[in-house]
């Protein structure tokens with residue numbers, strides 16, 4: 315890092331510091347937001363299932379931070395953090411989780427399928443893996459229209475066993491599309507351990523079979539994910555064709571809030587909790603001579619306020635009117651008054 319810094323001027327160094335503190339803010343915000351969502355779920359205030367990404371915050375943060383306006387992301391059911399890093403207002407996101415009028419789908423859905431095309435986010439689908447061909451379709455559009463944008467498709471190691479994941483990667487490889495495939499390998503697909511999912515160690519080695527590069531990185535190391543993602547996104551944006559990033563990680567909670575995850579042993583959980591991405595990044599900040607105590611206190615206070623404001627906004631928002639139930643579901647028919 316010292317060597318790398320030697321080549322930077324003081325302006326670039328302070329921009330880099332600001333960027334790293336922003337990364338820290340995001341992982342803390344995602345953790346605080348999701349912890350609050352788990353509590354709200356127990357209070358019966360959340361509509362639908364809650365799939366916590368606790369333990370995996372460094373992945374969505376490191377991958378999405380270098381993205382630009384116009385880029386496209388297809389997140390997983392566990393990737394609430396994508397919405398926060400892409401700039402979706404936390405209040406609207408919380409309202410989506412509570413099925414309120416002010417939510418992204420105006421109270422028509424739970425978090426699971428809520429997208430926000432304004433921020434380039436495609437709502438995830440129930441069929442695992444089926445959002446990859448959609449992300450590839452977005453990349454094809456960027457290529458055909460000569461737009462310098464990239465598409466990012468998140469998927470789990472469980473989803474990687476699905477046929478349309480193969481089809482999406484094969485097509486992307488053949489057409490050299492600007493798409494980044496990000497595997498969040500958290501070792502379990504619901505209760506199925508990774509050893510029963512695939513006969514190989516790394517999903518990333520499959521990339522070679524499709525004619526592009528695959529990388530393996532610790533998904534619990536924010537710095538490593540962030541640095542790799544910056545390089546990969548730049549190459550893909552410049553027309554280098556698709557790449558795959560496999561992030562090795564672990565989910566701290568069950569598959570969803572109703573799953574006590576009794577199929578995992580306690581030792582394994584403790585081992586992975588000791589690799590928590592947040593203290594790991596704090597250690598990095600401290601080693602870089604930041605006043606960690608002050609930064610942590612300020613960030614905790616800031617995230618507490620943001621999360622509380624989001625909850626207040628969502629709780630004060632109305633539920634949708636029944637008469638609006640089918641509004642906005644179909645594209646207007648240009649030949650009629652637009653109501654069909």
Ligand SMILES: Cc1ncc(C[n+]2csc(CCOP(=O)(O)OP(=O)(O)O)c2C)c(N)n1
Nearest residue numbers: 392440441442470471472473500502503504
């Ligand atoms: C095609 C398909 N099969 C099964 C399911 C049920 N299901 C929902 S999430 C899940 C686990 C997914 O595991 P993974 O893809 O590794 O993502 P993770 O939940 O671990 O983040 C399963 C089996 C589904 N939604 N779609």
